[in-house]
Amino acid sequence: MNYVIGIDLGTSAVKVLLMNEHGEVCHEITKSYPLIQEQSGYSEQDPNEWVEKTIAALQELVEQFDGEIEQIQGISYSGQMHGLVLLDEEYNVLRNAILWNDTRTTEQCKQIYKTIGEKRLLDITKNQALEGFTLPKLLWVKQYEPERFEKTAVFMLPKDYLRFKMTSLIHSEYSDAAGTLLLNVGEKKWSEELCQLVGIDRNICPPLVESHECVGTITEDIAVQTGLARSTKVFAGGADNACGAIGSGILSDGKTLCSIGTSGVVLSYEERKTRDFQGKVHYFNHGKENAFYTMGVTLAAGHSLSWFKDTFAKDESFESLLACLHEVPIGANGLLFTPYLVGERTPYADANIRGSFIGIDSSHKRIDFVRSVIEGITFSLHESIEIFRENGKTIDTIISIGGGAKNDTWLQIQADIFNAKIIKLSSEQGPAVGAAILAAYGCNWFESLEDCADVFISSAKTYTPVPENVEVYQQLYHLYKNVYVQTKSLNEGLQKFRKIES
Template structure:
């Protein structure tokens, strides 16, 4: 009701207290959706949605019908001081967030109705009582906590951890990273006041409060998804007091209002509501309108993932715990699996073989026939998450002969990433209804050849929507619903998400890829045991 009153007062701008009282009384008689009932006046405001990615921070302004108005992007550096480490400097990320917001707001004529966030998953930063950082941001790419993941799986039981949290315990998980920090920096750990994600840290700096959302909490391996609370036994195994974790709220919650010096610093008016937002992967389901059975969301950014939504918790019955189950919104769950090196494989190949020109990968790959003349790429450049869960896996080009040229390598890299996603899709479809339609987002959606390869490999139509910034749009949709412009996620997605292009499978290509994919799986399965040369160290990923 407070959101409704706030919106109504902005629309009607009462001149005196008696008019204001009448509006408040009128608001109490209304039902959702408020936007239609309040006024026929066209609302011209917008929502600024900040997407805190791995290497870029984007601030995207959407109007209240989901059209992209403006986008600004600022690079973020990832530091790798040791092999397997991946860190970011908190203040550099914060500076990128503020710069992106300020640039976006400056270029938008519409009034900003709200600020919201989507963010990379699995990041951790440690804060002292003064709000200063005791560590860099340890992001999702970091794999230093292999031993700690094994210790946790032994203490609680790997599958029991999965059953409670919906997370496969591995070095990527915040639970493992926190335990590593406690074991390796005990004096520093004693000074820890709060353990936050990078988005939580940004909200703390903006609003001076410690809060996280249900989506990010459910992706920590610390949160019991069945009880919707931090799991005390897991926290005890990690050695973390529950008071050191932020309060968990729903992703669509208003957590504060812009005020003080930050209003001027980021160019927003005082009093603009801040909606908590959530993890980028889960929010992409909303931004692509993937809320019902038979429809999947696929993302190729730095990493890659394929996900569906369900109205119930769905877990892998295999002890391998090959896919995740994270919280979403309105009682929905996000079921899916992610690979480590999707767009990262493209960037690596372009940097080393195409003079750093990423656009050339599609140009070269288009010269080769489907199947890349039998050349197969296993994209395990950073180890692999789903479905292998092997941090020591290595990338492979298989089938190389004298006949292979640059176009074959280029196409094999594109196809290998899609094969890895298809590997996840095949496992998911043992537990969820078949995927009849796949909607794609992320930077990979701009590569038409990649979209066609996906349709051919998946043997399923692949759809593009009106914006590639689907995670940011998902956060904006939640915000629009919170502000009262839509009655439900379903209403919002039906109104906002527009499908504007489809790639249909080409039967002869699908036939070729079905044979090649089986070969890909056989190679991956055969090499799997060789990725674990030191079982005592690496068994945690099994």
């Protein structure tokens, strides 16, 4: 039996998954690491933590593995998007990585529009200038940490840095590069024009390869530390959302994914590079060669529920917190929640907006608040689905993964709010499975990603929308959309009162 490893470098933890050629998960190891939040809006991590925790996870996995170590033939990666890692000429890290959920770069986004123009930026990158993307982070370092910027020999994305430390080879790939705001998405190359306009040396952009491409083998040092064979092949991998799509079978037209992790995304497959969403949703290169996907993002999806649990039910499990969710009626007894805890991305590119509970009265119990958080997250994701439908996409079936796929009531809420069939997968590991599929395909186990996905992925249960629930949720959704409009100026006024130090 042969095996591959999928490594998912997330925002809060790295997950290492061992899968065999039948698509079975044989071992799974997770190691967490902290966020560094020195000021409001700042979100950083030490890249060395990613490497140390991944090596520790691989060591543990190898210790549990009872086969011949050479049977583990390949490794591939999924990673949090947009994060900025800067290396000097000797490939030393120059500063902490600035992450996707860091919102310090509003000023730099304005500079990008002023320098490039919104239309030209959309023509090249197919995306708006948002605080989460990599280019604004580069410009922030250039402006506020010029000594570090001058020392920069190459910038890297999180999973690409991890792969570099395991191979000593520097690459990026198209699905992650598409989230930098420096890639010409249609032409699949770094944009010389954008680099020149914003004063970024094109040479600091890493070489680009396909997601399934073999970029080398692990180093002798990594082989010794982990116990893996020196011959273990390493494949480029993909952005977490691209790998989540692969790991959920979103590999052909008409396929749509809802993934609820720290952030939440609604992702839909695109064959063409020509569909125009006017920047309302993201448009990225897929991990499948010469394919694309469109994606709407809720910045604080699962994070909203985690925040609520940590604040009001710290010692309880998520299962306990959600145990009576089904007993609360639609609308949480007149309570609405907007999940703007760290700003929002789709459909509002707004770093200043913050969350709200609307309609609190003394009769509300904690479980009402839980239901309103769940519904608010799902309403926010529905705004992306609404944009897709308004632009001519048919969305009647959605595969749901992540935290939102772990609770039957929440899955039914998704079916009713989205007015679509929701499919729960038999074994839902999302991006880590997508990374493993890329490794399996790269190892030539299958002739195509689709053939591999057919073996590695199967559905377990389908949730169908209930017409009367759909009607009630449509009324609530109208009210939900009003909350942003009516609280925007209030949040702008409150900004100066927010705690600066973490």
